[in-house]
Amino acid sequence: MRTSCALLAIAASAAALPGGHKPKPQPDADGKYTLTAPGIRAQFIPYAATLTNLFVKDKNGVETDIVLGYDNTSYYPVDPGHPVYNAIPGRYVNRIGNGTYSIDGVTYHTEKNDGPNTLHSGTNNWSFRVWNVTDVTSSSITFSIHDPSNSSLGMIGDVDASVTYSVSKNKWSIVIDAISPQKKTPLMLTQHTYFQLDAFKNPANRTIWNHTLYAPAAKRALVADQNALPTGEIANITKNSIDDFWTAPHKLGFKSSDPGFENHCGNGCHGYNGALAFDNKRNKKDVALTLSSAFSGIKAELTTDQDAVVLYTCNWNDGKTEFKSTQGVAGQDKFIPRDGCIAIEAQDYVDGINHPEWGRLDEQITGPGDKYHWASSWEFGTI
Numbered sequence: 001m002r003t004s005c006a007l008l009a010i011a012a013s014a015a016a017l018p019g020g021h022k023p024k025p026q027p028d029a030d031g032k033y034t035l036t037a038p039g040i041r042a043q044f045i046p047y048a049a050t051l052t053n054l055f056v057k058d059k060n061g062v063e064t065d066i067v068l069g070y071d072n073t074s075y076y077p078v079d080p081g082h083p084v085y086n087a088i089p090g091r092y093v094n095r096i097g098n099g100t101y102s103i104d105g106v107t108y109h110t111e112k113n114d115g116p117n118t119l120h121s122g123t124n125n126w127s128f129r130v131w132n133v134t135d136v137t138s139s140s141i142t143f144s145i146h147d148p149s150n151s152s153l154g155m156i157g158d159v160d161a162s163v164t165y166s167v168s169k170n171k172w173s174i175v176i177d178a179i180s181p182q183k184k185t186p187l188m189l190t191q192h193t194y195f196q197l198d199a200f201k202n203p204a205n206r207t208i209w210n211h212t213l214y215a216p217a218a219k220r221a222l223v224a225d226q227n228a229l230p231t232g233e234i235a236n237i238t239k240n241s242i243d244d245f246w247t248a249p250h251k252l253g254f255k256s257s258d259p260g261f262e263n264h265c266g267n268g269c270h271g272y273n274g275a276l277a278f279d280n281k282r283n284k285k286d287v288a289l290t291l292s293s294a295f296s297g298i299k300a301e302l303t304t305d306q307d308a309v310v311l312y313t314c315n316w317n318d319g320k321t322e323f324k325s326t327q328g329v330a331g332q333d334k335f336i337p338r339d340g341c342i343a344i345e346a347q348d349y350v351d352g353i354n355h356p357e358w359g360r361l362d363e364q365i366t367g368p369g370d371k372y373h374w375a376s377s378w379e380f381g382t383i
């Protein structure tokens with residue numbers, strides 16, 4: 001049976017075969033798997049379960065690569081900056097205060113790789129590993145990871161996780177599932193994509209400040225300290241304050257001349273690198289957030305089952321990293337400026353394992369018998 005399928009696959013190339021056998025899509029010479037559907041083309045590599053390219057149509061119908069990344073897929077594992085380009089960090093994303101947490105009276109210490117805190121579970125986090133490809137078709141791919149106990153310092157108990165990326169007309173869907181069969185462990189995941197809806201083609205400006213954001217349910221913000229660690233306070237976002245993207249759509253730079261904008265995301269960090277919490281009563285089938293840009297005319301609508309979102313407007317870009325050959329304008333330099341992108345990470349409340357008063361422990365600690373599930377999708381169109 002297996003032999004005849006293989007022979008048929010060779011004979012029939014990419015066409016569907018009688019009996020439902022289709023040749024399994026193979027990666028290209030760069031190791032990228034390509035998924036396609038009307039209006040969308042997405043490419044992935046197993047390293048960190050990374051989205052390398054995402055092509056959608058701009059207002060003129062031109063295919064535009066709207067995410068950050070490298071042309072050279074061999075560079076992702078060696079990049080010293082490791083911005084987690086469009087990858088799945090884990091098993092507990094964002095920060096753990098003081099690299100410490102407790103479960104059932106036992107205190108665990110995690111790696112302090114971000115000042116006094118842990119970021120994305122430390123230096124052996126999931127965005128540093130080559131995931132297995134466990135299923136692939138022309139419109140869907142599943143990557144899997146087995147994360148042994150304590151392989152990231154202080155993360156106890158094995159975890160098995162998978163992410164399935166799929167495309168359908170103008171839409172990219174992401175589903176993450178995980179189990180921790182042995183122990184209760186912190187488990188909080190996200191998909192960490194950096195967007196630039198103009199693909200750096202705007203000759204007037206490559207910053208993200210003229211992109212517009214609207215998140216009608218993001219009415220509260222997790223107040224954070226100088227290291228971007230939540231203090232525990234959750235503040236209501238008032239109309240026209242810096243974090244206000246809920247009372248009306250605003251440009252990301254709408255408060256850039258406000259004195260509070262300068263260190264809004266920590267010392268030396270202007271703009272955004274914090275978490276907004278969605279209204280608990282929102283309908284999770286509604287669009288949670290829309291990012292758009294008048295220049296390209298592209299809009300991206302996020303639907304998610306998560307209760308918060310982290311926004312990071314690329315303050316720490318040093319202007320020395322090039323964007324991809326699929327981006328920019330011929331004849332101009334290729335450098336990503338400071339503030340040149342935005343990462344949008346749907347997830348649970350940052351450091352909720354250290355804030356039992358928030359009531360997030362059920363969401364953030366997964367133990368034997370529990371199933372962790374995360375689902376989001378991005379739908380693309382023009383404004």
Ligand SMILES: *[C@@H]1O[C@H](CO)[C@@H](O)[C@H](O)[C@H]1NC(C)=O
Nearest residue numbers: 072073074075076077078079
């Ligand atoms: C791609 O990156 C790898 C790792 O840094 C490097 O060895 C290789 O020379 C690069 N290839 C090209 C074509 O730049």
Ligand SMILES: *[C@@H]1O[C@H](CO)[C@@H](O)[C@H](O)[C@H]1NC(C)=O
Nearest residue numbers: 097098099100101109110112
């Ligand atoms: C911070 O972590 C250290 C171990 O890295 C621990 O000794 C100390 O008690 C922790 N402090 C707090 C306030 O949790």
Ligand SMILES: *[C@@H]1O[C@H](CO)[C@@H](O)[C@H](O)[C@H]1NC(C)=O
Nearest residue numbers: 082084113120122123125127
């Ligand atoms: C993963 O660990 C590396 C090394 O500490 C760190 O640079 C990175 O920020 C961590 N998380 C991400 C974003 O991959």
Ligand SMILES: *[C@@H]1O[C@H](CO)[C@@H](O)[C@H](O)[C@H]1NC(C)=O
Nearest residue numbers: 129130131132144145146147
């Ligand atoms: C990939 O699968 C192999 C064989 O089952 C396993 O040994 C390896 O740990 C897996 N890799 C990851 C990243 O989980």
Ligand SMILES: *[C@@H]1O[C@H](CO)[C@@H](O)[C@H](O)[C@H]1NC(C)=O
Nearest residue numbers: 108150151152153154155156
């Ligand atoms: C986790 O590994 C570290 C060494 O990397 C070790 O010191 C620590 O005791 C281990 N923790 C547990 C709970 O096994």
Ligand SMILES: *[C@@H]1O[C@H](CO)[C@@H](O)[C@H](O)[C@H]1NC(C)=O
Nearest residue numbers: 203204205206207209253256
């Ligand atoms: C883009 O706009 C920012 C903010 O207004 C400004 O600081 C920067 O110089 C502009 N860059 C270019 C290339 O015009």
Ligand SMILES: *[C@@H]1O[C@H](CO)[C@@H](O)[C@H](O)[C@H]1NC(C)=O
Nearest residue numbers: 204205206207208209210253
């Ligand atoms: C944003 O767009 C406005 C209107 O087109 C323009 O005047 C301004 O220079 C742009 N600013 C940036 C930072 O791109």
Ligand SMILES: *[C@@H]1O[C@H](CO)[C@@H](O)[C@H](O)[C@H]1NC(C)=O
Nearest residue numbers: 219220233234235236237279
């Ligand atoms: C935030 O607003 C809600 C009503 O929307 C109110 O009940 C609550 O007291 C406010 N919290 C703070 C800290 O002002």
